[in-house]
Amino acid sequence: MADSPNCDLKSLSPLQLFERVTEQGEKVRALKAGKAPKDEIDAAVKMLLSLKLSYKTTTGQDYQAGLPPKDLVLINNGTTKEENEDFVDPWTVQTSNAKGVDYDKLIVRFGSSKIDTDLINRIERATGKKPHHFLRRGIFFSHRDMDQILDAYENKKSFYLYTGRGPSSQAMHIGHFNTFMFTKWLQEVFDVPLVIQLTDDEKYLWKDLTTEKAYEYAKENAKDIIACGFDVNKTFIFSDLDYLGASTGFYKNIVKVQKHVTFNQVKGIFGFTDSDCIGKISFPAIQAAPSFSSSFPQIFNGKENIQCLIPCGIDQDPYFRMTRDVAPRIGLPKPALLHSVFFPALQGAQTKMSSSDPNSSIFLTDTPKQIKTKINKHAFSGGRDTIEEHRKYGGNCDVDVSFMYLTFFLEDDDRLEQLKQAYTSGELLTGELKKVLIETLQPLVAAHQERRKQVTDEMVQQFMTPRKLAFEF
Secondary structure, eight states: OOOOOSSSSGSSOOOHHHHHHHHHHHHHHHHHHHHHHHHHHHHHHHHHHHHHHHHHHHSSOOOBTOOGGGGGGGGGOOTTTTTTTEEOOOOOOESOTOOOHHHHHHHHHTTTTEEOHEEEEEEHHHHHOOOHHHHHHHEEEEEEEEEHHHHHHHTTTEEEEEEEEEEEEEEEEEOHHHHHHHHHHHHHHHHHEEEEEEHHHHHHHHHSOOHHHHHHHHHHHHHHHTTTTTTTTTTTEHHHHTTTTTTTTHHHHHHHHTTSOOHHHHHHHHHHHHHHHHHHHHHHHHHHHSSSSSGOHHHTTSSOOOOOEEEGGGGHHHHHHHHHGGGGGGGGGOOEEEOOEEETTTTEEEOOOOOOOOGGGGBBBHHHHHHHHHHHHHOOSSOSSSHHHHHHOOOOTTTTTHHHHHHOOOHHHHHHHHHOOOOOOOSSHHHHHHHOOOHHHHHHHHHHHHHTTTTOOOHHHHHSSOOOOOOOO
């Protein structure tokens, strides 16, 4: 019996229709592969044709696998040029709104699912641990197939974690630190393997760097990552420039992805032009490949069916939408994702913190004095122009960067709420709120620096050597 649409197709956005067509196409392929009864296949095909017709009627475009509707290309977040609200791609985040990107709109445009209270409670039941404050506060706000990961975990089936870092500078900033600390929490509560990709090849292709300098940055960034406290027996860190020549499984998966993504599709998804070098055009397949366990035969004993969970910023979603479209066509499981909000630049939430702009960032190498100076001088304030006005009308936590940062780094929920109330009422001044942030960040960064001093080149080599981890597959 054919699936009936669970809502009126006319009410679906173009991107939601695109997702429905993709899912129905996969169902038809699965029915044919499983030699299902003819009437069941016919009904599924009829539904697919109906969805494709609705898609064409809505968008004026024929459906093409892996190529979202042109007015909703992921590179500009689905906004038209005239709207000019949010611009999000894997390299740039910009918005005209002082509060930052509208994440509810992103969920709709990207076709992901909101991390709601029910999912957070389910994670708590599955792990027996209090949910991380990044989940409780909506810092990780969106997901793809996290329910499938929990289904597998509750049935004693393992999965693995995959995240990464593009080493564009010698030191990471505190926005990178957040993702790795959350990933570390996931690894500890679920007790699963973790692979961390350092895309030094990407930075060579996009930046004015030599391959030697990009690889050097990868090694230095690995030290920052190791200093977060990852377990060497459960974690594999790899440089693309290094690992690609050492793993046939990794390269085979890259080639499989490359074969199933056309030049037209990759231009549509990432905004590449005819003048971009072929290295950029082929790179998305390299970021996709770690999503498949067969890229790491030494860890997973050659098994291809271990599902992957990827915690990342939602700006990286275009890579993995492409990956999820390709996965069933090469007989591999789709990766699941957890999406985080962007970590704002000191100057405001209109853009994300960048390693390329030292004044927008607080680096893990900054001294206490540098941290204090950067926050006092550059952190955008939601306070009023005068003390009198601030006392009367209060500050705006929605646009105040110091308060935004505290939602990331101040773990005490009650203390955070007290600060919010005091600042909103005018009792707490901007300088006082900045002082709280300074006193929160200085010891955190100093502690990381002390741990990093203990990371030797030998330890880096140990983490980056392909090997079996402390898991049986």
